[in-house]
Amino acid sequence: MLRMAPFPSGALHIGNGRMIFVNDYYRRRYDGRLLLVFDDTVGSEEKRLDPEMFDLIREDLELCGAAPDAVYYKSDLIPNHYPWARRVIEAHAAYVCTCPAELLRRNRAEGRPCPERSQGSEATLEAWEGMLGGRYGPGEAVLRLRTDLSDPDPAFRDRVLFRISDLDHPRVGRRYRVWPLLEFSWAVDDIELGVTHVVRGKDLVMEDRMQQAIWRILGVTGPPFLHWGLLRVREAKISKSKSYAEVKSGVYDGWADPRTWSFRALDRRGIDPRALRHFTLSFGLSLADIEVPAETLYAENRTLIDPKALRRSFVEDPVRLEVSGYPTSLASVVLPNHPDRPELGTRAVSAGSTLWLARRDLEVHLGGEVRLKDLVNVRLPARLDTGATSATAEFTSLENKRLPRLQWVSARDGVAVDLLGVEGEHRTGLGEAALLSSPPGEVLQFERVGFVRLEADTRPGVEPVRACFGHP
RNA sequence: GCUCCCGUAGUCUAGUCCGGUCAAGGAUAUCGGGCCUUCGACCCGACAACGCGGGUUCGAAUCCCGCCGGGAGCACCA
Numbered sequence: 001m002l003r004m005a006p007f008p009s010g011a012l013h014i015g016n017g018r019m020i021f022v023n024d025y026y027r028r029r030y031d032g033r034l035l036l037v038f039d040d041t042v043g044s045e046e047k048r049l050d051p052e053m054f055d056l057i058r059e060d061l062e063l064c065g066a067a068p069d070a071v072y073y074k075s076d077l078i079p080n081h082y083p084w085a086r087r088v089i090e091a092h093a094a095y096v097c098t099c100p101a102e103l104l105r106r107n108r109a110e111g112r113p114c115p116e117r118s119q120g121s122e123a124t125l126e127a128w129e130g131m132l133g134g135r136y137g138p139g140e141a142v143l144r145l146r147t148d149l150s151d152p153d154p155a156f157r158d159r160v161l162f163r164i165s166d167l168d169h170p171r172v173g174r175r176y177r178v179w180p181l182l183e184f185s186w187a188v189d190d191i192e193l194g195v196t197h198v199v200r201g202k203d204l205v206m207e208d209r210m211q212q213a214i215w216r217i218l219g220v221t222g223p224p225f226l227h228w229g230l231l232r233v234r235e236a237k238i239s240k241s242k243s244y245a246e247v248k249s250g251v252y253d254g255w256a257d258p259r260t261w262s263f264r265a266l267d268r269r270g271i272d273p274r275a276l277r278h279f280t281l282s283f284g285l286s287l288a289d290i291e292v293p294a295e296t297l298y299a300e301n302r303t304l305i306d307p308k309a310l311r312r313s314f315v316e317d318p319v320r321l322e323v324s325g326y327p328t329s330l331a332s333v334v335l336p337n338h339p340d341r342p343e344l345g346t347r348a349v350s351a352g353s354t355l356w357l358a359r360r361d362l363e364v365h366l367g368g369e370v371r372l373k374d375l376v377n378v379r380l381p382a383r384l385d386t387g388a389t390s391a392t393a394e395f396t397s398l399e400n401k402r403l404p405r406l407q408w409v410s411a412r413d414g415v416a417v418d419l420l421g422v423e424g425e426h427r428t429g430l431g432e433a434a435l436l437s438s439p440p441g442e443v444l445q446f447e448r449v450g451f452v453r454l455e456a457d458t459r460p461g462v463e464p465v466r467a468c469f470g471h472p
Numbered sequence: 473g474c475u476c477c478c479g480u481a482g483u484c485u486a487g488u489c490c491g492g493u494c495a496a497g498g499a500u501a502u503c504g505g506g507c508c509u510u511c512g513a514c515c516c517g518a519c520a521a522c523g524c525g526g527g528u529u530c531g532a533a534u535c536c537c538g539c540c541g542g543g544a545g546c547a548c549c550a
Contacts, residue, residue: 007550039550047549101548109474109546142548153475155546163548182550205476206545229478230544282485282499288478289543296484296500306513340513373509405509447510472512 001196002027003035004068005186007043008053010240010247011255011262012060014297017280018228023199024066025281035193036061036068040075042165042179050244051170056255060263064273075172077189081180082132084188084218085143085162089124093217094161096127098141108157111149117158131164131178138164138177145184147213155206159183183210187222191215195223202227202287230289231280233297235422236261258422258468269422270443270453270470275301298471305443305451305470310337310344313373313407314417314446316429318356319388321408323378325395326353335374347434351375354411356430359384361406362391369396371403373447407447416464419452428464435465443470 002023006012012020027034036058043049054073061067088094097104099114107114119127124143131141143162151157161184164177180188186207190198208225215222232238243260246252256264266276279300283290332351338344355372367382378393414430421427431446438444440458444467445451451470458466 005550009550041550044547044549097548104548139548144548151475153546155475160548165548179548181548202477202544204545204550209476227477234483284485286478286485287544290484292484293482293501299500302513309512311510311512338513339510371509375509400509402508405511407510445510445512447512449510450512 001033001035001194002199003037003190003193003195005037005039005200006057007039007047008049008051008057009047010050010053010244011056011260011264012064013238013240013243013260013262014233014236014266014276015231015238015261017276018231018283019201020061020064020066021277021280022228022285024064024277026197026199027069032196033069034066035070035072035195037072037189037193038074039182039185040073040169040171041078041182041185042075042167042169042176044165045167049170063263063267064276072189072193073171074185074189075169077185077192078172078176078179080192081162081185081188082178085128085180085184086125087218088145088161088214089128089143090121091217092121093146094143095119095124095146096131096141097144097158097160098127098136101139104142108149109154111154111157113149117146131162134177136164138166140164145210145213153206156209159210183207184214187211187214190222191220197226198223199226199228199285202229226285227287228285229287231283232289232291233261233294234291235294252424253420257424258420259424268453268455268468270305270451270468271297271301272304275304294471301471302451306445307338307341308344309443309445309451310438311335311339311447312432312435312444313349313409314419314429314431314449315356315358315361315407315409316419316427316449317359318409318414318430319359319362319384320390320411321355321357321362321378322390322392323353323355323376323395324392326376327395327398328353330376330398333374349374349432349434350410350412351408352410352412355408356411356414357406357408358429365404365406369401369403371401371405372408373405375408377401377403407449418464418466419446420455420466420468422469427469431465436461436463438465 004019004023023034040049095116097114097116142160144158144160147158149157160181162178162180165179238261247255255262256268258265279297332348334346334348336346365380369379371377376398377396379396380393381391384391409430409432413433415436417429417431419427437460438454440454440456442454450472452467455466
């Protein structure tokens with residue numbers, strides 16, 4: 001029995017991959033069950049809960065092929081925690097501390113006990129009832145574990161177990177005022193939910209010790225812990241709070257904006273969840289923090305989509321090219337949809353003496369002889385003025401010469417294309433007519449540009465054809 | 473500062489627990505070549521690593537000690 005516990009503050013992104021795929025891996029391998037437990041205790045002013053995230057996260061897990069066997073909300077489980085707190089108090093292992101937060105922190109750092117530390121179970125129980133009964137306001141009292149004030153790790157000295165908060169919780173409102181903190185709540189829930197193995201990030205290793213300390217006090221045996229280190233993708237500068245702000249303000253195109261590196265954004269880019277799974281699991285469960293170039297993920301994805309992505313032409317920032325001497329009989333060509341897989345069929349592509357070429361291609365090869373791929377050879381003009389929208393070239397031959405090969409689109413039936421880039425930029429240009437008949441969500445390869453995925457809400461026949469860039 | 477963790481090629485990883493089969497394997501990147509119509513894929517080849525110093529041992533990437541470097545945690549957040 002495994003569990004994952006995301007804090008519902010945003011869509012799941014590639015940095016959360018280890019939580020998802022590692023847990024799911026163990027579930028499958030040992031035929032276990034995987035719970036999704038929303039860690040939605042009340043949070044803090046800085047860490048607000050957004051109720052929209054619950055569904056968002058469930059969808060993300062579904063998308064990753066890691067849907068949970070059951071879903072729990074911490075906020076529903078709060079009443080379970082109070083009896084446990086009582087048991088800890090009765091074991092004389094906790095006390096109610098009414099020091100201001102500042103003083104508490106200072107005392108902890110210096111290893112000095114707060115006055116209430118010596119209080120007996122009776123008094124603690126009485127004060128605890130007072131906490132539950134509303135005798136104290138937020139910040140006026142906490143329940144602390146009595147550990148060892150000389151513990152070398154200051155973080156471990158008399159941790160706070162419960163605190164008082166009157167924040168309005170999106171699911172349960174103000175039903176509870178006394179909220180457990182992470183370690184205590186998991187000490188309870190891992191037992192009550194029957195969790196047998198905890199696999200979580202290494203940022204939570206200290207919490208292992210806390211949970212174990214609580215279990216020891218109560219004489220229960222809890223599950224073992226496994227941890228993974230941080231996984232960063234070099235190109236992905238992920239900031240959940242920034243994403244949150246930009247999504248809310250509309251600067252980003254929702255949670256599927258490529259800049260979020262969320263799973264839904266990666267899906268939109270045509271990155272197969274299986275590639276993400278394989279990519280993530282390839283790092284094992286190492287405790288080291290790692291940074292991997294996105295290229296590694298792209299390579300993984302390429303092996304999946306390359307065999308099925310149909311090839312299409314797209315020219316960015318097009319320039320109109322008149323080809324003098326163009327053989328008039330060559331009005332169209334029939335091209336394979338995939339160079340290595342004839343079974344994927346062919347399509348007819350219109351050609352002609354007037355064609356569109358990508359400005360960049362033209363600029364790089366000015367004055368040179370090039371091959372318009374699958375068509376003819378031409379000599380490009382020697383110069384192209386900045387901002388020029390047309391140019392002329394000269395037909396040289398039909399023969400398949402070994403020249404730089406450039407993409408082109410017919411002036412007769414080229415269609416407008418709007419390609420959304422990884423940085424949220426829009427790259428506009430023209431694509432070949434066959435794009436109009438591709439279904440939404442189709443993954444294609446724009447030759448010499450990269451793999452793209454048609455946006456899910458595109459309609460065949462409607463211009464501009466909108467696509468999202470995946471990777472080279 | 474304190475606590476814990478981690479150091480194998482540019483990057484990620486296998487091997488470390490139980491020393492020899494590791495003159496270190498794979499992936500990715502890069503470079504070269506092939507494939508005569510993609511800057512993609514595929515095929516072939518090249519490049520390139522056990523952080524440093526001691527010790528134990530017939531033998532150390534693997535065990536021990538020290539050092540150096542990197543990371544994470546140190547909330548009345550999760």
